[in-house]
Amino acid sequence: MMGNPAAGVHEKERTKPLSHVIEAQQFDRELLAKLFDVTREMENVKRGSPDAEALKGYIMATMFYEPSTRTRLSFESAMSRLGGFVLTTENAREFSSASKGETLEDTIRTVEGYSDIVVLRHFESGAAKKAASVAQIPVINAGDGPGQHPTQALLDTYTIQRELGRLDNIKVGLVGDLANGRTARSLAYMLSKFDNIKIYLVAPDVVKMGDDIKEHLTQSGVDWEESDDLQEVAAACDVVYQTRIQRERFGDRVEDYARARGRYIVNRKIMDCMKKDAVVLHPLPRLDEITVEVDSDPRAAYFRQAKNGLFIRMALLKMLLVGW
Amino acid sequence: MMGNPAAGVHEKERTKPLSHVIEAQQFDRELLAKLFDVTREMENVKRGSPDAEALKGYIMATMFYEPSTRTRLSFESAMSRLGGFVLTTENAREFSSASKGETLEDTIRTVEGYSDIVVLRHFESGAAKKAASVAQIPVINAGDGPGQHPTQALLDTYTIQRELGRLDNIKVGLVGDLANGRTARSLAYMLSKFDNIKIYLVAPDVVKMGDDIKEHLTQSGVDWEESDDLQEVAAACDVVYQTRIQRERFGDRVEDYARARGRYIVNRKIMDCMKKDAVVLHPLPRLDEITVEVDSDPRAAYFRQAKNGLFIRMALLKMLLVGW
Amino acid sequence: MMGNPAAGVHEKERTKPLSHVIEAQQFDRELLAKLFDVTREMENVKRGSPDAEALKGYIMATMFYEPSTRTRLSFESAMSRLGGFVLTTENAREFSSASKGETLEDTIRTVEGYSDIVVLRHFESGAAKKAASVAQIPVINAGDGPGQHPTQALLDTYTIQRELGRLDNIKVGLVGDLANGRTARSLAYMLSKFDNIKIYLVAPDVVKMGDDIKEHLTQSGVDWEESDDLQEVAAACDVVYQTRIQRERFGDRVEDYARARGRYIVNRKIMDCMKKDAVVLHPLPRLDEITVEVDSDPRAAYFRQAKNGLFIRMALLKMLLVGW
Numbered sequence A, B, C: 001m002m003g004n005p006a007a008g009v010h011e012k013e014r015t016k017p018l019s020h021v022i023e024a025q026q027f028d029r030e031l032l033a034k035l036f037d038v039t040r041e042m043e044n045v046k047r048g049s050p051d052a053e054a055l056k057g058y059i060m061a062t063m064f065y066e067p068s069t070r071t072r073l074s075f076e077s078a079m080s081r082l083g084g085f086v087l088t089t090e091n092a093r094e095f096s097s098a099s100k101g102e103t104l105e106d107t108i109r110t111v112e113g114y115s116d117i118v119v120l121r122h123f124e125s126g127a128a129k130k131a132a133s134v135a136q137i138p139v140i141n142a143g144d145g146p147g148q149h150p151t152q153a154l155l156d157t158y159t160i161q162r163e164l165g166r167l168d169n170i171k172v173g174l175v176g177d178l179a180n181g182r183t184a185r186s187l188a189y190m191l192s193k194f195d196n197i198k199i200y201l202v203a204p205d206v207v208k209m210g211d212d213i214k215e216h217l218t219q220s221g222v223d224w225e226e227s228d229d230l231q232e233v234a235a236a237c238d239v240v241y242q243t244r245i246q247r248e249r250f251g252d253r254v255e256d257y258a259r260a261r262g263r264y265i266v267n268r269k270i271m272d273c274m275k276k277d278a279v280v281l282h283p284l285p286r287l288d289e290i291t292v293e294v295d296s297d298p299r300a301a302y303f304r305q306a307k308n309g310l311f312i313r314m315a316l317l318k319m320l321l322v323g324w
Helices: A029-041 A069-081 A092-096 A104-111 A127-134 A150-164 A182-191 A210-217 A230-236 A254-263 A268-273 A300-322 B029-042 B069-081 B091-095 B102-112 B127-134 B151-166 B181-192 B210-218 B230-236 B253-265 B266-273 B302-322 C029-042 C069-081 C092-095 C104-111 C125-136 C151-165 C182-191 C211-219 C231-238 C254-263 C268-273 C301-320
Strands: A059-064 A085-089 A117-122 A141-142 A173-175 A198-202 A224-226 A239-243 A280-281 B057-064 B085-089 B117-122 B140-146 B171-175 B200-202 B223-227 B239-242 B280-281 C059-064 C087-088 C116-123 C139-144 C173-174 C198-202 C224-228 C239-242 C280-283
Touching: A029 A150, A029 A300, A059 A069, A059 A104, A059 C069, A069 A085, A069 A117, A069 A141, A069 A300, A069 B057, A069 B085, A069 B091, A085 C069, A092 A104, A092 C069, A104 A117, A104 C059, A104 C301, A117 A127, A117 A300, A117 C116, A127 A141, A141 A150, A150 A182, A150 A239, A150 A280, A150 A300, A150 C231, A173 A230, A173 C029, A182 B091, A182 C231, A210 A224, A224 B239, A280 A300, A300 B102, B029 B151, B029 B302, B057 B102, B057 C224, B069 B085, B069 B117, B069 B140, B069 C059, B069 C092, B069 C139, B085 B266, B091 B102, B102 B117, B102 B127, B117 B127, B117 B302, B127 B140, B140 B302, B151 B181, B151 B239, B151 B280, B151 B302, B151 C125, B171 B230, B181 B210, B200 B230, B200 C069, B210 B223, B223 C239, B230 B266, B266 C092, B266 C116, B280 C151, B280 C231, C029 C151, C029 C301, C059 C104, C069 C087, C069 C116, C069 C139, C069 C301, C087 C116, C092 C104, C104 C116, C104 C125, C116 C125, C116 C173, C116 C301, C139 C301, C151 C182, C151 C239, C151 C280, C173 C231, C182 C211, C198 C231, C231 C268, C280 C301
Parallel strands: A059 A085, A059 A117, A117 A141, A173 A198, A173 A239, A198 A224, A239 A280, B057 B085, B057 B117, B117 B140, B171 B200, B171 B239, B200 B223, B239 B280, C059 C087, C059 C116, C116 C139, C173 C198, C173 C239, C198 C224, C239 C280
Antiparallel strands: none
């Protein structure tokens, strides 16, 4: 997963900087900086302005093989904010249903006749790469099973840049389910591209961060340590990135889940330890790992972070469809 | 349910006459008159005219936690007729699915980042009020379980005004399931705001109108009586408002259902008793409580009534998004 | 099914050449020629041109009583490419659900209040005709159960015209499930309108072409024969129209299915027999009845055929809504 960014990505990738968005690893510092510039412009697109019609006449197809209403709405809103049309497929599994059995490649070849860009959510790791390998139009990976969810990684990184004004010289606490949570893993990977980063890993025993990411951090020169003291970490960090403990990972180990879930909670007390200009992020949805009392704190940035997802997706759609 | 209209509604309500549409009780005679003026204008919006782009660039999110294709299509058509964009969510329950468990408040805070107005259909009474209490954009209640369905009440009232030319000095027969049917209950409530109203209640024994509404009518000075003679009532009324006996209310009491369902039917014979300028309304869908032979009678106004739902919703979207 | 084209179709049909699209039989050679002219224009509609706004302000409702994502997306893309709005209903069965029980006629009368054209997919043969009989707006049949799927027949015919430059004087091999596959049956019917046609029928024993079509071909002066030698047929034909053997037709006769499915495969060897300017068509989706190695052959026209579905539907929407 951490190998050559271009490996397996469609041939056109080499002649144009951004043909598809398949995995977070495609984005080096330079491309990230460009993306974030365009994203910032997207924040200022005014209703009724020519910018709000930048994608007029373009059609985006959202092909979701598993439901993810939040991600779908974010992409569809992004396309609409730029004046484009949307074709929605929430039950894309129908294409490959038992009685029909079409391959993903054939489906893509058909759907690309109807649209100008495809946003693909799939249950199988590698599906987006496979789709991009046959598509003659851009493909954006909106999550492929246990694989990648690059637009989430990009919006998380953008939010840190937007909130702190920098991505170098920061201390970040990753908290919660670091074993399964793909967002925390991706963020760790993205941060490894920047200078003078310190990462604290705060996870219940059963869901510790995997060795692959730890090794990558070490090789990239990132200073990291594991901790079981959220209060101490919160006091040291510029960013506390909280994540949800996912019940479905625990099967019938109900007690393990309950223990893990209650272990590290961001509440008023944790906020009181944090620096004045630090922020709390969360990929959402949240359960009770951030208490509701925190919402009104100006350092609670998670709903701003969700909104940044809109701007990142507007920027990607614009860059892929009309360039920059 | 009949208390202070403003109770529990979002704070902004007090400074602007229409911030959200949560319950029919929000609408006093003055606001109704204004709404009906705008609705009448909506009937005349011509394709290709500037009015048909009044909401260009605005985004409406329909968040349906239970299916209601008819209501959803009506709202989406209304938004399209005014040039706006639509984000559709028919499976909004996914937001709060077992494995995720997000609160409605958090969902609204996320979705309001993607849209300019939310149309919410929910299975729990009070959900719309809860949504409006956190939303920074307008929320329209498109039905919340056994609670309110204000746009239906408004379109029913508008239809009477539109068909008869008045809302004072009318005699209305409410027929069918008056115990469970929320439309008949809401219409009785709306009519209580007007002068010199007579209401006849015609319902099978098992689904009689509740005492709360009867008391409200009495307190509001509305003359009402119960009757079991549909023919007599039809002869006296300006409006016969027929409703469907809902099978699901009867569980396994199949005989009770059959008896109630066949009790009061609007057919040719009933039409022959009615006044020349009276009208038959029905919130739709209908089964056989109005026979198909009635459809061609000019006094059969129920499909015009359904179409008025479009105009009422256009008017509400316009009033909430760009004012009036 | 092969009777008077106008039988049962809505009255308006007689005063205007195209009021609804219900069945392939509506299209005589003259109307087909006109449709194909408009379709060819649709291929050249440029983004941002006035042609791309030909249906601006119009609303199309797709009412699908059974899923068919491919057909739905094609129609919705067509409407978007011409600047129109789309209302989507993938679960239209909800209208007639047990607890509600609305008739199709009532549903259409309601939905026509919200839209300017209805695209109907239904599970019952004759549903589209029934809908058109009450609708005051155009209805397009997007497949009604075992009945008709006229836009597929039209796009298949258009593709032959587009690929070969003619519809007279051609030899066509229909291959696969000719008993159940409605596309092959419809194509045979359409071809019977043209001159000097030769049709080869190549089907496993259990799914041979029905006698009704064979009789119709004979009566129309079409030369046809059955064959069990795909190689020989491929060598003789201008068009090989391959179809999928549908597993659901075989129930638990698993062996029959396996035998039928493997019987006639279009592969490299078959392609080697074919004429240089012949083409392979397939209504899609395909399983393995055309091997993937064939895809790169320029005579493999099935993805172009799928794309032609877009242009045919654009042309129909334009002709029905604004004329030609």
